[in-house]
Amino acid sequence: MVIKTKHFPLPGETVLGGKFMMNPGGKGANQAISAARLGGQVTFITKIGNDIFGRQALQQFLKEGVDADYVISDPDNPSGVALITVDEKGENTIVVAPGANGTLHPEDVAKAEVVFKEAAIVLMQLEIPIATVQFAANLAARYGKKVILNPAPAAPLPEELYRNVTLITPNRSEAEALSGVAIKDLTTAEQAAQKLRAKGVAHVVITLGTEGAFVYDGSMAKLIPATPVVAVDTTAAGDVFNGALAVALSENLALDKAVEFANQAAAISVTRMGAQASAPFRKELQGLTLK
Numbered sequence: 001m002v003i004k005t006k007h008f009p010l011p012g013e014t015v016l017g018g019k020f021m022m023n024p025g026g027k028g029a030n031q032a033i034s035a036a037r038l039g040g041q042v043t044f045i046t047k048i049g050n051d052i053f054g055r056q057a058l059q060q061f062l063k064e065g066v067d068a069d070y071v072i073s074d075p076d077n078p079s080g081v082a083l084i085t086v087d088e089k090g091e092n093t094i095v096v097a098p099g100a101n102g103t104l105h106p107e108d109v110a111k112a113e114v115v116f117k118e119a120a121i122v123l124m125q126l127e128i129p130i131a132t133v134q135f136a137a138n139l140a141a142r143y144g145k146k147v148i149l150n151p152a153p154a155a156p157l158p159e160e161l162y163r164n165v166t167l168i169t170p171n172r173s174e175a176e177a178l179s180g181v182a183i184k185d186l187t188t189a190e191q192a193a194q195k196l197r198a199k200g201v202a203h204v205v206i207t208l209g210t211e212g213a214f215v216y217d218g219s220m221a222k223l224i225p226a227t228p229v230v231a232v233d234t235t236a237a238g239d240v241f242n243g244a245l246a247v248a249l250s251e252n253l254a255l256d257k258a259v260e261f262a263n264q265a266a267a268i269s270v271t272r273m274g275a276q277a278s279a280p281f282r283k284e285l286q287g288l289t290l291k
């Protein structure tokens with residue numbers, strides 16, 4: 001929920017703001033919808049509150065063709081929300097209340113075991129408890145499935161988790177936080193990627209905003225340049241990138257080709273306002289030959 005304001009209220013102050021907007025978001029939901037729009041067959045495991053936001057989210061998933069059989073309603077906690085204020089300079093302040101996202105427990109994921117058996121790719125991010133991420137990565141590993149972890153928002157990861165992740169996709173600041181290497185150029189990007197690989201992840205893709213994405217798999221180390229566009233809103237660029245990457249890899253594209261596809265999808269999304277609303281459809285990427 002976003003309100004534009006001339007200036008941010010000080011503690012104890014009330015200000016009369018400008019326009020109010022409500023945009024469906026959440027990293028997991030954005031990624032699921034992006035993947036579905038790009039032609040992926042998506043099952044989303046998540047928890048929503050038994051409230052208007054949860055009901056709206058569920059309707060949205062169904063409308064987008066996302067399988068919602070494992071969208072669980074939490075009777076005790078509200079849906080996750082973010083309260084955002086944006087001032088005249090475009091600066092923002094954000095308070096996130098994770099709500100039901102924080103109660104997606106390993107037991108909930110265990111009920112969806114059959115989905116892990118059938119899936120090609122398991123894609124996760126860190127807006128759910130880390131114990132749940134670990135459990136899901138373990139389960140996926142047991143079925144020999146590829147796991148993509150988008151380590152956002154940045155958080156320290158348990159060492160064991162790295163070994164069950166096939167591909168990690170930090171942005172620049174997340175890669176710095178996880179590796180301890182400040183990324184200034186391709187040499188330092190490679191050093192950061194090497195550190196992550198040393199922890200047990202096979203493939204590393206570091207997203208670099210307008211520069212594109214750096215791909216490292218131990219032998220291949222290269223920058224896949226971003227698609228040049230006029231950006232109007234980069235919200236959810238990373239989510240669209242991850243959703244697209246999962247779809248491309250599920251279609252057995254090589255990693256560098258999959259990253260090209262993800263760059264294209266994310267570039268389209270930054271030319272449009274909104275989070276889920278900006279995610280492109282597959283037909284918008286047609287004409288792109290990657291194989």
Ligand code: ADP
Nearest residue numbers: 171207208209210212226231237238263266267
């Ligand atoms: P996040 O949004 O998670 O911080 P990035 O800023 O690295 O992640 O953006 C993710 C991807 O989105 C980039 O790798 C790139 O493909 C695409 N992207 C982001 N900003 C732009 C831009 N201004 N122009 C073109 N592509 C962009």
